[in-house]
Amino acid sequence: MPFGFCNALGTFQKLMDKILRECNETFAIIYLDDINIYSSLFKDHLEHLKIVFHKLKEAELKLNLEKCTFLKSEINYLGYIINKEKSKTLYLDYKPCHPQIAIY
Numbered sequence: 001m002p003f004g005f006c007n008a009l010g011t012f013q014k015l016m017d018k019i020l021r022e023c024n025e026t027f028a029i030i031y032l033d034d035i036n037i038y039s040s041l042f043k044d045h046l047e048h049l050k051i052v053f054h055k056l057k058e059a060e061l062k063l064n065l066e067k068c069t070f071l072k073s074e075i076n077y078l079g080y081i082i083n084k085e086k087s088k089t090l091y092l093d094y095k096p097c098h099p100q101i102a103i104y
Contacts, residue, residue, distance in 0.1 A: 019059045023052055036077060045071070 009032060016030050027048045029036045037052060039045035074083040
C-alpha cells in the first residue's frame with residue numbers, strides 16, 4: 001500500500017497486527033513494517049522465523065531482503081539499543097525542541 005494515501009500507515013499497521021496476531025508480543029514486536037523477532041534459544045528462533053515467514057507468505061506479503069537483518073544479538077530500534085541483557089536509550093542527550101511562539 002503506498003504510504004501517500006490518507007490513513008495508509010494505520011491501515012498497514014492493522015493488517016500486520018491481524019496477520020501476525022499470534023506472534024505479536026509472544027516472540028515478535030511489530031511496528032508498521034518492522035518485525036523484530038526475539039527468542040531465548042537459537043532453535044526456538046529458527047522456529048519463530050519459520051512461523052513469521054509462513055504467515056507473511058499466506059498473506060502474499062514479501063520481504064525486501066536488502067532491508068532485512070537476521071540473527072543479531074543487539075539491535076538499534078526506535079532510539080533504543082536492545083540486547084539479551086537489557087535495553088538502553090540510544091540518545092541519552094536528547095533534548096525536546098520547543099518552538100518559539102510569537103504573539104501579535
